[in-house]
Amino acid sequence: MTSIAGVIAEILISPPSVLVVVATAGGILTATGELPLESFIGFLVFSTVTTAGFMTVMMSVHPLVSALSVSHSIRELLSSPEPPVPDQPVVPDPETPEPVVRIRGVRFAYGDTVALDGIDLALERGTVTALVGPSGSGKSTLLKLVGRFFDVDEGSVRIGGRDVRELGSTGVSRLAAQVFQDVYLLEGNVADNLRMANPNASDDDLERVARVARLDEVVHRLPRGWDTRVGEAGSALSGGEKQRVFIARALLKEAPVVLLVSHDDELLALAGDGELHLRLLREAPTICSA
Ligand SMILES: Nc1ncnc2c1ncn2[C@@H]1O[C@H](COP(=O)(O)OP(=O)(O)OP(=O)(O)O)[C@@H](O)[C@H]1O
Ligand SMILES: [Mg+2]
Known part of the structure; x- marks a missing residue:
C-alpha cells in the first residue's frame, strides 16, 4: 500500500x-x-x-x-557462507620480491551478476593506487576480495606473495586495514574506537595517527577531546570526519596495506593530496582507494 x-x-x-x-x-x-x-x-x-x-x-x-x-x-x-579457514595459515615472507598485493586473472560473480572478470593488478610497496570507474563497475568488490570478504571464482589474490586463501581471514585482516564507505563507530569514546586496532597503542601513537588522518582538528573541536563518547560525537561528526576516525584506526593497525573505499571527495583528496599522501604512505606502505 x-x-x-x-x-x-x-x-x-x-x-x-x-x-x-x-x-x-x-x-x-x-x-x-x-x-x-x-x-x-x-x-x-x-x-x-x-x-x-x-x-x-x-x-x-x-x-x-x-x-x-x-x-x-x-x-x-x-x-551466508564464510570463506573456508585454511588448516595451517601461512604468514607472508617480508623479503618476497612480489608486490604487496598481486591480483591475477580474477573473476567474481554475485550469483548471476558477474562483478569482475579478467582483472590483473599489482600494488607495489610505497604506492597509492586509485580505482576509478562508473558506479557498479566493481571497485568495492575488488577491495573486498583483497580483504577476503569473499573468495574469487577464478584467479588469485596474493598479499606478500601468499594467496589470501592460505593466509586465512584473520591473517588477511592483520595485513590489510580497511576503511569502508559505510562507517559505523562503536560504543565507547573516540580513543577506544582507535585502540580497537591496537590495544597497546600509547597516547602518543594516537596523536601521531590522528595528525596523519587529520583527525586531530576534529578531536580538538570535541567537548571532551579523546574522551568524548562516540554516541555524543557520532551526531557531532560528519560522515567524512567519521571516516577520518577509521583512517586513523587503520593506520594504528600498522598493516602493510590500507584499503580505502569512499565517495567522499574530501577523503579521496586526503589519500591523493601531496603532503598528506606522503604522510599516509610513511604510516602505511601501500594504499589502494576506490
Ligand atoms: N552484495 C551484492 N549482491 C549482489 N550483487 C552485488 C552485491 N554487491 C555488489 N553487487 C553488484 O556487483 C557489481 C559491482 O558492484 P560494486 O559495489 O563493486 O561497484 P562499485 O564500482 O564499487 O560501485 P560504486 O561506485 O557505486 O560504489 C554491481 O553490478 C553490483 O550491483
Ligand atoms: Mg563502491
Whole structure:
C-alpha cells in the first residue's frame, strides 16, 4: 500500500470518520422514522468501539511486519557462507620480491551478476593506487576480495606473495586495514574506537595517527577531546570526519596495506593530496582507494 493510500484508508476507517458517517445516515433514518432511536444509539456505540479496536490491531501489525523483515535479513546474513579457514595459515615472507598485493586473472560473480572478470593488478610497496570507474563497475568488490570478504571464482589474490586463501581471514585482516564507505563507530569514546586496532597503542601513537588522518582538528573541536563518547560525537561528526576516525584506526593497525573505499571527495583528496599522501604512505606502505 502506498503511503498516500495508507493515509486515506486510515482516515476513512478512523473512529471520527465512522462516527460522522453512522451519525449522519442513522440520524436521517431515525428522523424519517425508519430506525428506532435505541437502535441508532446502539449502532453508534458499536461502530465507534469496533473501529477503534480495528485501528489498534492495524497499528500493531505494522511493527510486527517490520520486525519479521529485519529478522529475515539477520537470518540471511548469519547463514551466508564464510570463506573456508585454511588448516595451517601461512604468514607472508617480508623479503618476497612480489608486490604487496598481486591480483591475477580474477573473476567474481554475485550469483548471476558477474562483478569482475579478467582483472590483473599489482600494488607495489610505497604506492597509492586509485580505482576509478562508473558506479557498479566493481571497485568495492575488488577491495573486498583483497580483504577476503569473499573468495574469487577464478584467479588469485596474493598479499606478500601468499594467496589470501592460505593466509586465512584473520591473517588477511592483520595485513590489510580497511576503511569502508559505510562507517559505523562503536560504543565507547573516540580513543577506544582507535585502540580497537591496537590495544597497546600509547597516547602518543594516537596523536601521531590522528595528525596523519587529520583527525586531530576534529578531536580538538570535541567537548571532551579523546574522551568524548562516540554516541555524543557520532551526531557531532560528519560522515567524512567519521571516516577520518577509521583512517586513523587503520593506520594504528600498522598493516602493510590500507584499503580505502569512499565517495567522499574530501577523503579521496586526503589519500591523493601531496603532503598528506606522503604522510599516509610513511604510516602505511601501500594504499589502494576506490
Ligand atoms: N552484495 C551484492 N549482491 C549482489 N550483487 C552485488 C552485491 N554487491 C555488489 N553487487 C553488484 O556487483 C557489481 C559491482 O558492484 P560494486 O559495489 O563493486 O561497484 P562499485 O564500482 O564499487 O560501485 P560504486 O561506485 O557505486 O560504489 C554491481 O553490478 C553490483 O550491483
Ligand atoms: Mg563502491
